[in-house]
Amino acid sequence: MATSTSKPLILGIESSCDETGIGIVRGTELLVNAVASSMEEHVRFGGVIPEIASRAHLNEFVPTLESALEQAGVTLDEIDAIAVTSGPGLSGALMVGVAAAKALALASEKPLYAINHLVAHVGVGILDGGKLPENLGALLVSGGHTEILQVNSLADDVVLLGATIDDAAGEAYDKVARLLGLGYPGGPAIDKLATEGNPKAIRFPRGLTMPKFVGTAEEPGKHRHDFSFSGLKTAVARCVEQYLKRGEEVPVADIAASFQEAVVDVITSKAVRACQEHGLSNLLLGGGVAANSRLRELLAARCASAGITLRVPPISLCTDNGAMVAALGSLLVTAGVQPTGLKFSTDSGQPVSLISLPA
Amino acid sequence: MHLLAIDTSANASAALLEISDPHNVRIIGSFTSVENNDHAEALAPAIQMLLNEATLDGKNLAGIAVGVGPGPFTGLRVGLATARTLSFVWGVPLHGVMSLDAICFDAVRSGVESDFIVAIDARRKEVYWARYDVTGALLDGPNVTVVEELPALPVYGSGAGLYSERLEATGAKVSEEFRQTNPSAVALGTRAAQRLAAGEEMLSSEPLYLRESDAKVPAVMKGKLL
Ligand SMILES: [Zn+2]
Numbered sequence: 001m002a003t004s005t006s007k008p009l010i011l012g013i014e015s016s017c018d019e020t021g022i023g024i025v026r027g028t029e030l031l032v033n034a035v036a037s038s039m040e041e042h043v044r045f046g047g048v049i050p051e052i053a054s055r056a057h058l059n060e061f062v063p064t065l066e067s068a069l070e071q072a073g074v075t076l077d078e079i080d081a082i083a084v085t086s087g088p089g090l091s092g093a094l095m096v097g098v099a100a101a102k103a104l105a106l107a108s109e110k111p112l113y114a115i116n117h118l119v120a121h122v123g124v125g126i127l128d129g130g131k132l133p134e135n136l137g138a139l140l141v142s143g144g145h146t147e148i149l150q151v152n153s154l155a156d157d158v159v160l161l162g163a164t165i166d167d168a169a170g171e172a173y174d175k176v177a178r179l180l181g182l183g184y185p186g187g188p189a190i191d192k193l194a195t196e197g198n199p200k201a202i203r204f205p206r207g208l209t210m211p212k213f214v215g216t217a218e219e220p221g222k223h224r225h226d227f228s229f230s231g232l233k234t235a236v237a238r239c240v241e242q243y244l245k246r247g248e249e250v251p252v253a254d255i256a257a258s259f260q261e262a263v264v265d266v267i268t269s270k271a272v273r274a275c276q277e278h279g280l281s282n283l284l285l286g287g288g289v290a291a292n293s294r295l296r297e298l299l300a301a302r303c304a305s306a307g308i309t310l311r312v313p314p315i316s317l318c319t320d321n322g323a324m325v326a327a328l329g330s331l332l333v334t335a336g337v338q339p340t341g342l343k344f345s346t347d348s349g350q351p352v353s354l355i356s357l358p359a
Numbered sequence: 360m361h362l363l364a365i366d367t368s369a370n371a372s373a374a375l376l377e378i379s380d381p382h383n384v385r386i387i388g389s390f391t392s393v394e395n396n397d398h399a400e401a402l403a404p405a406i407q408m409l410l411n412e413a414t415l416d417g418k419n420l421a422g423i424a425v426g427v428g429p430g431p432f433t434g435l436r437v438g439l440a441t442a443r444t445l446s447f448v449w450g451v452p453l454h455g456v457m458s459l460d461a462i463c464f465d466a467v468r469s470g471v472e473s474d475f476i477v478a479i480d481a482r483r484k485e486v487y488w489a490r491y492d493v494t495g496a497l498l499d500g501p502n503v504t505v506v507e508e509l510p511a512l513p514v515y516g517s518g519a520g521l522y523s524e525r526l527e528a529t530g531a532k533v534s535e536e537f538r539q540t541n542p543s544a545v546a547l548g549t550r551a552a553q554r555l556a557a558g559e560e561m562l563s564s565e566p567l568y569l570r571e572s573d574a575k576v577p578a579v580m581k582g583k584l585l
Contacts, residue, residue: 044576045574045575045576045577046576046577047577049572049574051432051572051573051574052572052574054432054433054436055432055436055566055568055572057436057440058436058439058440058443058566061440061443061444062443062444062447065444065447066447076448091433092432092433092436095398095399095433095436095437096436096437096440098399099398099399099402099403099436099437099438099440099441099444100440100441100443100444102399102402102403102441103403103406103440103441103442103444103445103448104444104448105403106403106406106407106417106445107417107444107445107448107449108448178577342403342404342407343400343404344400345397345399345400346399
C-alpha cells in the first residue's frame with residue numbers, strides 16, 4: 001500500500017442529491033471526475049424526487065466506480081484513502097453512497113473519511129489553482145443549498161455565516177421555471193430567457209433585507225447573512241396570476257429577468273457584505289448555480305469594487321461531484337486527520353463544523 | 360467453501376456460512392441488528408467482524424447471496440449497495456434471493472402441513488407477502504397488499520404478528536412461533552447454498568420494490584397554475 005501522504009491518492013464518493021459521483025485525485029491533481037446524473041428522470045416532476053434519486057444511485061454506483069478507476073488508470077490497491085459525503089443532503093440518497101463506500105473501504109482495506117458536502121464544495125478549489133488563500137469565504141449556491149461560509153482552515157475550522165432559512169436558490173429557480181412553463185432544471189432556462197427581458201420591469205422582494213432582520217455591522221440582526229426565497233417564489237406566482245386574471249399575456253422574459261435579478265442581487269450583496277464584515281478578502285463560488293451568467297457577472301463586479309478576489313472553479317467542479325469529496329479527503333489526509341472508520345451514520349443536516357466525522 | 364449472506368429487507372443481517380455440504384450448512388458467524396433503522400451504520404462493521412473472526416479474506420469467498428426484497432426501500436438498498444460493491448471489489452459472484460424465501464425456509468424446516476403464506480411489514484398498513492407450497496416452492500408473489508387480501512392460510516413472519524387480529528378475522532391462521540420472524544441472512548444464505556448446489560437459477564441483484572416511487576407530477580407541470 002502506498003504511504004506517501006504528501007500527494008495521497010484519494011477516491012471520493014458523492015450521492016447527496018441526484019448525482020452519483022466518483023472522483024479520484026492525487027494530492028491537488030484531478031485524475032478523474034465521473035458523474036452519473038438522474039436529472040432526466042426528474043424532469044417531468046420539475047424537481048428532484050428523493051426516491052427516484054436513491055434508486056438511480058444504487059444502479060449507477062458500481063458502473064461509475066468501474067469507469068472512474070479505468071479512466072484514471074489506477075487500481076483500488078493503489079488508493080490511499082476513500083472519502084464519502086455523509087451529509088448534508090437527502091437522507092435516502094446519502095445512505096446508498098455511504099453503504100457503498102463502507103463496502104468499498106471494507107473490501108479494499110482502506111481508511112474511510114465521512115465528509116461534509118458543503119465543505120467539499122470549497123475543498124474542490126485546490127484542484128483548480130492549488131492551495132487556497134487565507135482569509136477565505138465561500139458562497140455556495142445550488143438546488144439543494146445556499147450558504148456563506150468562513151473558511152479558517154479546511155481541515156478543522158469552517159464557520160457558517162449565513163444560509164437559506166427556507167428554499168435553496170436553485171430550488172426557487174426550479175419552482176419559478178415551473179410557473180413560467182420553462183421546464184426543469186430551471187436555472188439554465190431562466191438564465192437564458194432573462195437575457196431577453198427587462199430585469200427592472202417588476203420589483204420582486206429581496207428576502208431578509210429588512211432592517212429588523214439585517215441590523216447593523218455592530219449589532220447584527222438575527223438573519224443578517226441569511227437568505228429566504230420562498231416569499232420571492234410566491235410573489236412571482238401572484239404576479240403571473242394577475243396577468244392571467246386580466247386576460248393579458250404573461251411577460252415571461254421580463255418576469256424571468258426580474259426574478260433572476262432579485263435572486264442574484266440579494267445573494268451577491270449579502271455575500272460581499274459578509275466577507276467585508278469578517279475580514280475575508282477572498283471568495284470562492286461553488287454549487288450548480290455558479291453556472292448562472294448573471295450571478296457570475298454581478299458577483300465579479302461587486303467583489304471587484306469591494307476589493308475581494310473572486311475564485312470560480314470550472315463548472316464541472318462546482319456542481320455536485322465526487323472529485324470535490326476526494327479533494328477534501330486529500331486535504332484531510334495531508335493534514336493528518338484521522339479517518340472515520342465504518343461505524344458512522346449519515347447526517348442529512350451535518351453542520352459545517354463537522355468537516356469529517358470523528359471515528 | 361464460504362458464502363457471505365446479507366439481507367436488509369427488515370433488520371440488517373449478515374451471515375458467514377460454510378457451504379461445502381449444502382445439506383449441512385454450517386454457520387461460521389452471524390449478525391442481526393436489534394434496530395430496524397440502522398442498516399447503513401451497522402451492516403459493514405458486522406461483515407468486517409464476521410470476516411475477521413473467521414480470519415477469512417473476502418476474495419476467497421465462493422460467493423455472496425443478497426436478499427433483493429421486497430422490503431422498505433432505504434434499508435433494502437443498503438444491503439444491495441453493500442453486496443454489489445463487495446462483489447465487485449472481491450471479484451466474487453453475487454446471487455439474488457427473494458427475501459421472503461428466508462422465512463419460508465425456516466417455516467418448512469419447522470414443519471408445514473399445507474400451502475402457507477409468508478408476510479412481513481411493508482409499512483403504510485400493508486404487508487409484503489408470498490404463497491408457498493409444503494416443499495417451499497413459490498406459488499404466488501411477492502405481493503404488497505393489506506392483509507385482508509391474503510388467502511386464508513397459515514401465515515408466517517412478522518407481518519402476521521403485526522396484523523394477527525385482522526388476519527384471524529379473515530380465517531387465516533397466524534403462526535405463533537413465527538409472529539416476530541424477519542428474513543434472516545442465515546436462512547437466506549442456506550437456501551441460496553442449496554439452490555446453487557442443485558444448479559437452480561438465481562435472481563439478479565435487482566431490487567423488488569413492488570411499489571413505484573410515489574412521485575406525483577405537480578399540477579403546474581400539467582398546465583394548471585397553482
Ligand atoms: Zn452541493
